[in-house]
Amino acid sequence: MSGTHHHTAGPSYRFGVFDVDPRTGELRKRGVRIRIQEKPLQLLLALLERPGEVVTREELCARLWPGVHVEFDESLNAAVKRLRQTLGDVADPPRFVETVPRRGYRLIVPVERIGIDRRDHHEPAEVGPPPGGLSRRRERLPALAALAAAVVLLAGVAAVVFDRRPEAVPSAVVEHTPADARRVTLAVLPFDDLGSSGDRAYLSDGLTEELITQLGRLLPERLAVVARTSVMRYRGVRRDIREIGTELGATHVLEGSLRADGRRVRIAVRLVDVASGTQVWSDVFDRGLGDALHTQIDVVRAVARSLAADLLPGEPEALARAGSTSGEAYDAYLRGLYALRQGTVTGFALARQEFARALADDPDYTMGLAGLAEVALNEGHYRLRRPADAYDEARTLAERALARDPDLLRARAIAAEAYHLLGDRDAAAHAFGKLRASRGVPSDALVQYAWFLHAEGRTDDALVEIARAHVLDPLSPVVGTARAHLSFEAGRLDEAGVQIAAVLARDPDYPYASYVLGLVSEARGDTTAALAAFERAHELGEGAPKYTLRLGLAYAVAGRLEDARRMLEEVRAAAAREHVPAEDLRRLESSL
The missing domain is CATH 1.25.40.10 (Tetratricopeptide repeat domain)
Known part of the structure; x- marks a missing residue:
């Protein structure tokens, strides 16, 4: 990396497993410095300064080539490509840098501003790809006492502070911590039900969801847990753990199986490092069905120990408090x-x-x-x-x-x-303020918070929160569709179109996604595509009044009045057994 460019002083940034120090122009992945060229670095810094916001191509050109008038399209494309290669990112679907067609780029991961540790220290030599996962780096971990001190320091940090201005991005400000106190992303895969009768799916799925919830509460500053919706699509899938972990953006995967026999249950669990494919930890729990909650707590403790993410004071009691003593x-x-x-x-x-x-x-x-x-x-x-x-x-x-x-x-x-x-x-x-300041906020709660912010007129803030939810639950059709819907509400039709297309490519039978596609197509003036999308939503939604009403309005706009009247009769019939808002019904009636 060139040493001639002047790097300005300022806070360092942390996103995912990466740390960037603008003062020195250095990029680290899990504490190990990696090579990054000057233009990709400047591009990354521009995106880090405005996480969740679109940085236009013109703004990036001015940042990367100040005072120079050139045809920058190809040069900027090349810089973005090199940045993605450095981060291990791809354009579709992106993990870090999202392309906003004909506008610019956006960083779609949460970003922490970190105070700079200005003490002199020796750095490891620059390397290519870093070593494997956590289990292959045990020899570089600091003493447990030092790590525990880092945990206490992080736990004592003030909660996330919200700035009411629309352009502000909520951020957690924490002190600089040792590089090895890095963030781990864990995916808890659906537990396999090995029972002969196959009637314990509720137990295996329930255990999976509860583990996701409880592990997500541990120490989210250092342990991110992929949300339920994204992992559940891997139920029964037989694929290489490394492939699944990479798709989910995870550094570690927890997988297990459950076999119930009478009133006893045998649960086998193992933790795998995604980079190396090696097993970090495994155990078998043989308990009575009534002890399932205690088994859950034992697994959480064991995973925390294996990831060097000690439970915070009172956490075991919190897990037990949420449960029941009754099997x-x-x-x-x-x-x-x-x-x-x-x-x-x-x-x-x-x-x-x-x-x-x-x-x-x-x-x-x-x-x-x-x-x-x-x-x-x-x-x-x-x-x-x-x-x-x-x-x-x-x-x-x-x-x-x-x-x-x-x-x-x-x-x-x-x-x-x-x-x-x-x-x-x-x-x-x-309530949303207290929720957002808590540890381990679930992705569905962030979705609801985003809609609340939108209702408050804070759509830019809403888009930041929905982007955070997308990072936690990257494959969720619910999160992805809500993200596209909010982009639509913000008037960002190109972004909404790209986002909803990605959802439908993965989940073509999700009715809400077809509904949002209809809204976007209609706003673009493509009546034919809008009608097809609304018809699909109506079909998949099994005649839900929301979809029936919207299809009826689309028929009326297209001049297909007989079809619109048919939808009106469907809604009136539904009103006899379900609640249909009177104003929605009147709107369809007045369109005829």
């Missing part, structure tokens, strides 16, 4: 969770039944209360009952759970969303 209640909870994740009307009804059974056995079971609150929230979303009643029940149940466990993020996220949907802006702002 029957925990079993019913996992059955309810499995039914809830089906996302169907039948699944919601079964989930309500199972969560109620768990609470009948243990009335103070906080996860059971949160589960039932989530059912009520979905019943309102799907108009299975009067939304205001459903959201009010969700709020009440979430508040009961929080009264017993104030740190239960799932309950806080449900409460915040319920406040927002009930029109209690102050309560929603307070």
